[in-house]
Amino acid sequence: MASGGGNGDGDKNQLKLYSYWRSSCSRRVRIALNLKGLKYENIAVNLVKGEHFSPEFLKLNPLGYVPVLVDGDIVLSDSFAIILYLEEKYPQHPLLPRDLQKRGINYQAASIVSSSIQPLQNLAILKYIEEKVGPNEQISWAEQHIEKGFAALEKLLKDYAGRYATGDEVFMADLFLAPQLDAATKRFNVNMTQFPLLSRLNEAYNEIPAFQDAMPQKQPDASPASTC
Template sequence: MASVTGEDSKKLKLYSYWRSSCSCRVRIALKLKGLDYEYIAINLLKGEQKSPEFLKLNPIGYVPVLVDGDIVVADSFAILLYLEEKYPEHSLLPKDLQKRALNYQAANLVSSSIQPLQNLPVLGYIQEKLGADEKVVWAQTHIRKGFAALEKLLENYAGKYATGNEVLLADLFLAPQIDGGVRRFNVDMKEFPLLSRIYKAYKELPAFEDAMPERQPDAPPEASA
């Protein structure tokens, strides 16, 4: 991977958790843009995101967090827009305003209407109140609802990828969300032919595959089995 040169030569730092789909979005962007970075693992299951040191970086205690010199950016959407502005190589946003708006819509659908409903705190609460079986049903229900909406949103715009034949912002949100839906929650993708097709296309891209959970340094051995 190419390192950043000149005044930006300080290596970027990414606070990440191997299974975090939010972190995965950023990992894909960093790889697409050819940016070298230091991976700093935050074990969510051990509560490391609640440590005083981490809360100084992100007071709400979520990953990912990007540190670029003196600049600290938390939240995957904010990080991706920051990277797009500072490191425009391999742009994630099209110049066409309609297509750009479509990318924002698809990305936001994942980040606000699917992923938050399947994250660890929510699933932990559902399990505590209703039981482990209901936790999976809850996640599957909201993933399917979001996937159905994405199928309709993208049906007239998708090409090889979500919004055409270029990898753009929406793809960075869709790839880890579909991967998690399939691997973690056993969502049957036969209901979603468009998403299934572009998911196969993502698997041909090294930047996407290298960013997947099982390839991260903090992933347990069984993750790649």
């Protein structure tokens, strides 16, 4: 594992984020940190090299997943839990709307991405599909589950979306949608013409500095051989 990210200043109380440049779960947290203006030290965990299975990392998260956030004596894994923690401790730039109905829609949209789409396209699952079914089945497997989730999100958000997922302000749902939409278009070649609302949101996210700075290719551990 390696440190990086340009935000380190030697402060032992500074936030530390263990992440992988291409991880959409890590990217959600990077966006949240950026939006809230929080400095953090990025500690790269190379998933391809299996660094998430090292004894050092497993002490932080026994599941062996990124991201992990360290805030003083508090250690949290899972992007959903981390973002909710950041929202409670660091109230600047709220990530949840005051309106309870819109807040519930944010939870639901984030959950669709984090539980019904992303886990079915992660490295471990795709490797399993390759080994058990065949190398040519990975993309079709991912496309099937991404499109199912996107169809649900189109219906869920149609009565709530404004410039962003649930209105004209960036909220939690947007943090989960942006990395997933980017992966769908760049990694899995999903035909987005069938999802006009999500396509519009994807364009809007690409204009926000906090989202741009969290992009995989801008991370210090990004592979020079890949741009997506």
